[in-house]
Amino acid sequence: MxxxxxxxxxxxxxxxxxxxxxxxxxxxxxxxxxxxxxxxxxxxxxxxxxxxxxxxxxxxxxxxxxxxxxxxxxxxxxxxxxxxxxxxxxxxxxxxxxxxxxxxxxxxxxxxxxxxxxxxxxxxxxxxxxxxxxxxxxxxxxxxxxxxxxxxxxxxxxxxxxxxxxxxxxxxxxxxxxxxxxxxxxxxxxxxxxxQRQYIEQPIPVGHSEGFAPQLDWIMQNLQHPHTVASLAARAHMSARTFARRFVEETGRTPMQWVTDQRVLYARRMLEETTLDIDRIADKAGFGTATLLRHHFRRIIGITPSDYRRRFACEDCAATA
The missing domain is CATH 3.40.50.880 (Class I glutamine amidotransferase (GATase) domain)
Incomplete structure (x- = not known):
């Protein structure tokens, strides 16, 4: 007492x-x-x-x-x-x-x-x-x-x-x-x-190597497409093992962890700045389903996409949650 x-x-x-x-x-x-x-x-x-x-x-x-x-x-x-x-x-x-x-x-x-x-x-x-x-x-x-x-x-x-x-x-x-x-x-x-995760600004990571940066830029521009370590490695003309090792060296994350992080951050921006519904955001971010988006969003940001939009979006965006 x-x-x-x-x-x-x-x-x-x-x-x-x-x-x-x-x-x-x-x-x-x-x-x-x-x-x-x-x-x-x-x-x-x-x-x-x-x-x-x-x-x-x-x-x-x-x-x-x-x-x-x-x-x-x-x-x-x-x-x-x-x-x-x-x-x-x-x-x-x-x-x-x-x-x-x-x-x-x-x-x-x-x-x-x-x-x-x-x-x-x-x-x-x-x-x-x-x-x-x-x-x-x-x-x-x-x-x-x-x-x-x-x-x-x-x-x-x-x-x-x-x-x-x-x-x-x-x-x-x-x-x-x-x-x-x-x-x-x-x-x-x-x-x-x-x-606090919902308030932390998480800048998009960039590679330390100019030679590897184009790989990260391409992924960022194509988040909506399905990706695997093998497909990303093939595009970079590397073996899957070499690509995965280089990726961790550049970003501190495995390829698929990094892709998921960027998809969540992209979804977060759309929740703040657009009136798209959750299903459409999930599709554009590359999650495919709203269920998968909700799972990863809550794990990384700490709250659901709908709660995040109500707290941080413009008035028109929040009204669609």
Missing amino acids: INSVSALVLDGLAPFEFGVICEVFGIDRSADNVPNFDFKVCGPQAGVPVRTTVGASLTPDYDFSSLLGADLVAVPAISGVEYPQEALDALRTAADTGSIILTVCSGAFVAGAAGLLDGRACTTHWMHAEELARLYPTAKVDRNVLFVDDGNLITSAGTAAGIDACLHLVRREIGSAATNTIARRMVVPPQRDGG
Whole structure:
């Protein structure tokens, strides 16, 4: 059960992510039968402002000592990768003495600097996932999810995913009724399907070799046709074994994995930009059937084609889903 929540703020604070924490835990909703949290904002010095990323300042009422003993310590997005040692010490001590640690977006880097990600499953904004994994190589960084619940450590992906993580924690610790009430007041779904994969821009890979690039270009222009390793190898005037080896060297994927990836990305663009129905998109992308398209699309992107179109397409395209 969470009764007390302390938010850690530092220079470089991102206001939106901080606002998410305040919205879920800092507002008195006892009139709606939601438990009221003892909410504190903690910075380097009580009464001394910290700078935010938008040219405004925020003044905490408490210092880092008020992180200790809180049921939940929430760390919003904070720019940079160097933080005051006293903040890291307080965060580590809070975790060691039983506090749940929740990070939003790049707040995971603060937890990492405090040693809290070592050997733990975690996530952050997809744009920063590789950097987080590089800085903290024992952390198990998952860039494909909205948040990771690893017991007393909950990390979330970028921006709005912090809402998902906060509401998940409320549901876990207090129950669905409180979660639904908070979500309704925030005008957000109490739980979203899918993960970060639906938001990640996946550029079309290109070969490192100019000599092999035409093979990839030709496949991209002919995705609607059936392909096999043997047929692609024959067109490239190579044996199937040599072609497959060269292909992996160039793209990091097997030929058929790469073809499937590109078909899904092509389908994704058509879902965003056209009003074609799912059957027609499946045909043009080379899947042949809508069933096969749905299978691979959900596996790679994380949600169904229809759900993707409703979320990301123009208004006219979404109406055809």
